[in-house]
Amino acid sequence: MKYINQLENNELIDNFLSYPPQDFSVWLSDHGVPIFSGKFDLLTTADKDFKYKIQKLPFYKKWQRCLQPKTCFVGTTVSEYALLTDKIDANQLAKHLKKAYAKQYSFMVVKDLPLASPLLSEQDNHYSRQLIAALKEQGYIEMEGQALAWVPIDFIDMNEFFSRFSYSRRKNFRRKLKSREKLDINLLHSGDECFFNQTVQDEYYQLYLNVYQQSEVHFDLLTKSFFIQLLQSKEAKAYIFTYHSNGEFIGYNICFKVNNMLVDKYIGMVYPQARELNLYFVSWFVNLEYALQQGFNYYIAGWTDPEVKASLGAKFTFTKHLVHIRNPLLRVIIRKFIGYFESDKEKVA
Incomplete structure (x- = not known):
């Protein structure tokens, strides 16, 4: 099966589905979209100063588990982008995901949706734009994603x-x-x-x-x-x-x-x-x-160490994460501090 946004061969995707990362559960949605779940540390992508301040709050070690909810992710950890399918309209997919998983998980993340990626076709980019808009209509919070490094040959x-x-x-x-x-x-x-x-x-x-x-x-x-x-x-x-x-x-x-x-x-x-x-x-x-x-045509060098890769001549293309938070109070809090979780653009500016 060839997915929308796919920059990997099918064997790597199949390998992820057969042998998921440690402590993760992996499955395909009704429409064949890869999904996984596991405990997620909400401070994973926070900038260092913000993370340090949180960790210094009183009794942090006792309540830090509250920052590690079981989370549902639409995407994989072996693909550069969320893998989607044209078997379902973007608006229908957004509604289906919320209906199927939003009540079951306190956090749900549609990860690594491309933004006008030069590495993808216009059709792929168009579908992702449609899905981002549809998810926002469903109440998902839009977050800046990571910086994918690439070098044109x-x-x-x-x-x-x-x-x-x-x-x-x-x-x-x-x-x-x-x-x-x-x-x-x-x-x-x-x-x-x-x-x-x-x-x-x-x-x-x-x-x-x-x-x-x-x-x-x-x-x-x-x-x-x-x-x-x-x-x-x-x-x-x-x-x-x-x-x-x-x-x-x-x-x-x-x-x-x-x-x-x-x-x-x-x-x-x-x-x-x-x-x-x-x-x-x-x-x-x-x-x-x-x-x-x-x-x-291109060398694609991955998501990590954007500052180092920038110094080595890499260009960058960015993504969006769309996050659904079940608790309305927590949703308000996350919106207020969302800028502390969007540091990659600053690193390669």
């Missing part, structure tokens, strides 16, 4: 790409890229024989956990079963860039080719080696070079 070679930065930035890039000389870089594919070895599976999952555990945002914890299925699936057609230093496996990127775009999805690293060798930085340019060599 509109340069002839990497020298042309570097020329777009200031002299000091170029000098800094070239200094960090010297780490590449110390790395052995290879390209594997999902379904390769090595991924049927349990030791290899354990290593890949542990490197993913390393990155997850040091991240500031903890939302979805993908399971080991999800990773094993992904790594072993030839149909998933994942491109896996691996990095070794002195024979030690210190990192990887899992990417996909979709609609002539290189979509960067998952990263795993060993610390402190990855930091010492500027692996995040090096992998960015390895991915760009590969996208250029293969004649791809």
